[in-house]
Amino acid sequence: MFTTGSKLLIGSSVFASVAAVVYGVTQNEALGIVGLVSAACALAFLAGVNVWAGDSNLSALDTAAVATSEASDDPPGASIWPMVFAVGAAAVLVGLVSQQSVFTIGLVILLAAGAQWAVQAWAESASTDSTTNAAVRGRLANPLEYPLLGAFAVGGIAYALSRIMLWLSKTNTIIAFVVLATIIACIAFIFAARPSLKRGAIGGVLTVGAVAIVAGGVAAGVDGQRYIHVYETIAADAALVCNSPEEFEVDEGASQTVSTKAGTYTISLTAAGTLEFDVPGPVDEGSDAISLRRSNPNNIVFRNDSGEARRLTLDFGPAPEDEASAAAEEGYGADESHGADESHGDKSDRNLTCTSLVEDGGAQLITVKFAEPSFAYADDAEAYRFYVPGTDAEIDVVVP
């Protein structure tokens, strides 16, 4: 049956609808129509709720009916999830027009808050007892919440630690780790030795420690990491490094051994200062030219038996024009201050690659790939040639 309240709301809704029609006919203005139609819809919605609830006509003296009515149920508990959900939705919208990371974070918040909200709403409809409902929610949500929260906590602390360690110098990082590990071990020892310690005390200590690390991580992250030196590479500075018998930063700590024992070619710098090569098969392929394949990664082991630290350099021919001009602008090549080997002239316009400095008795692997056949450089005596800076040793390369 329609209650008085329902009738009032239905009537109001009908009145708003009629008013919208009249307004629309008499006034050529849309805003009023929108307002009246909205009001009609809202009133109709409230009327529907009122009809569905159907409790407004109960007599307060009818205790049995009052006890079983919808209104006698506990009201929904206070929930933070709708608000978090709204924050997530806002972040998604902002992210759509700004940064993808904001959108992603918003989406994660939206999904997590939506799931929590849904679980809470589902649990609150399980019974009229809020304690029972809370237990129902816990059974479903806790197996997911605890591991996830634990992972986030551990991840946060680990990330904070990493920021701290990157902020400290290398030496201090080691000291800090030793001190921190010692503190953790001592605290753990005290906890183990004193089982009667209150849980609150343990929790407090752990919380303070975690907060301290996270705060330190935030501070270190804001301040930025320490200076980390980017080491030179041969490719970045080939014109300088490959023409010099001197040691550069790129040569520091370079490997002096090769694990490959077969399946490669070998070029050796002998004690007599000559280059000799060894390839699979006993047939003599000549002593002044090694044949390598075109467009193929040729792996070559360079062995140095000369008694001095040396590198093996390969001249591919003239450098592409853009590289040559860049090298010239930086003053590489004939500039003696860079240690260029004068015996091979100005190399700033050459396309070079080389090994790091190989100690006496050491070996290194160099992989070279030729895009063009050697006859393309028939007029260039320097091209397609292995040589050892600081010596006269050289060997030609034939690429069919």
Add this chain to the structure above:
Amino acid sequence: MQAVETTTTLKSVTSSRLVRTLVAGSFAALLAGCATDAPQDTWQPKGSNARMINDLDWVVFSIAGVVGVVVFSVLAFALWKYRDRGQPIPEQTHGKPVLEIGLTILPALILVGIAIPTVGTIMDLAETNDTECIVNVTGQQWWWEIDYPVQDGCGGIEEPIVTSGQMVIEAGTKVLVRGTSRDVIHSWWIPSLNGKRDMVPGRIHTVRLEADEPGIFAGQCTEFCGLSHANMRMEVIAMNSTDFAIWKANQVQDYVAPVAGSLAAEGESTFISQCSRCHQVDGLTDSNDELIISRPDQNVWSGAAPNLTNFMTRNTFAGASWDLLSKECRPGVWDASPSTIGAAYLDGVTDSCLNEVELREWLRNAPAKKPMYTDPESLEATNGLVRGMPYLALSEDQIDQLVAYLLERK
């Protein structure tokens, strides 16, 4: 009752069909082993290395055969003797130490017996000290490049030779193949001359070849290497020393340009504009008399395309998958006797013997003839580089010109 009988009859029919199918299949497999025209039959060795493998096969298969017969005979006897006749289950015992130890030692001794000749053969096949000629092979999707480095071997090679698909060697010469790959793993296998050898990027693997007498020996890639793995074939052409010397000399001859105004001359221009980006023809020059150097590394994923300098001295193309010789002329080379095959091969492909139909099909639309990754819209993974020869949209006139030009590449 009738249903039970029907089921029994059905089972009987099904069983009978299965037996008939198995017998027929086995018989067909047996007959397949009797094929006479089987150029890739590993049990028809044509050289010392393949013969070593063949000799080992007989030892291993003989021992394995005896073991197989004994095992299956004992099994059949046990199945028949102790078949279910309603008798009570005999006493179950566990452990017969003497029998178990004996049945462990006996197979071990058999395996040792097999291992001795096997290891000996492996060592012999890995020998390189007696090499008389070195040939490099390089696999890529889906063809083999073959080059002869400068060396004292092979009767002396003073200028590198590059070819593809067909390796020419001197019969009776111990050849060492040094193989690698430019893209994925391939496997070199000429069954009548030796076993398989994987060709791995970044590594040099060797395999010995020696042909007893002149002939053509077919093979194919035996490591799955992509879409056209089945179309990655190769041949070894063995010839006598005189013919081999002629072949070598011909491979390093200077480039001879087509006669001005001829169709082949037009083909040269078309080749320069359409083909020379990837295919090298040694000695070919542009209008400024500058050498034209192909740059397949800028167009092809493997970084290589067949060198076509002496294209018509070979008699197959496109990964040795199709004949350059017409059906009428092919037997004159492939079925030639050992004494004449060298001369027949050196004749190359003449105008009248060219398999023009398939060569034109290839030039018209190569990916339609041989599956390759060349669709411009699906080359993201290779930064736009093709795997194989792409569709070039050549006109029929251009194809005519190219065929005329290629016919002169001898």
